[in-house]
Amino acid sequence: MSYRDGGKAIVVELWQAIRRVVFTLGVVLVIGLLALALALPLWAFSVYEPGAYTTFALGLLAAGVLFLLVRRAVRRSREAGGVGAWIRLRILPAVKAMALAIVLLLAAYGAVLLLARGRLLIGVLAGAGVVLSAGYLRFARRSRGPSRRGR
Numbered sequence: 001m002s003y004r005d006g007g008k009a010i011v012v013e014l015w016q017a018i019r020r021v022v023f024t025l026g027v028v029l030v031i032g033l034l035a036l037a038l039a040l041p042l043w044a045f046s047v048y049e050p051g052a053y054t055t056f057a058l059g060l061l062a063a064g065v066l067f068l069l070v071r072r073a074v075r076r077s078r079e080a081g082g083v084g085a086w087i088r089l090r091i092l093p094a095v096k097a098m099a100l101a102i103v104l105l106l107a108a109y110g111a112v113l114l115l116a117r118g119r120l121l122i123g124v125l126a127g128a129g130v131v132l133s134a135g136y137l138r139f140a141r142r143s144r145g146p147s148r149r150g151r
Helices: 003-048 050-077 082-116 120-140
Strands: none
Touching: 003 050, 050 082, 082 120
């Protein structure tokens, strides 16, 4: 290989390296400009209209969750058992667990409220009832079959 070919190969490699660096910087610049174009209006919206921004953000969140649920339901409808099995085996137990948790939290709040208002005996009894109910719901309703922990 002559000096001329070696020098040409070095210049070509250097030019390709410079092109890759410039391309990477260009992509980073475009991403930054797009982020700025999205972030600044949202920031201004949140500063000048906080109530409307909160409603907008919660609406987007709800739409995203709804989209994911509908997409999963459509996919499950193609499988054996369909949507009905998915709702019965996944959705209803989750809704039941959330409802129980909300009821227990409301009962605990009521017990604390009774204690804060000076009704100590009723508040202590209500708190004990909440603790006993939570313990029952967590531990006593388990199936009596073989243990899942390998004891």
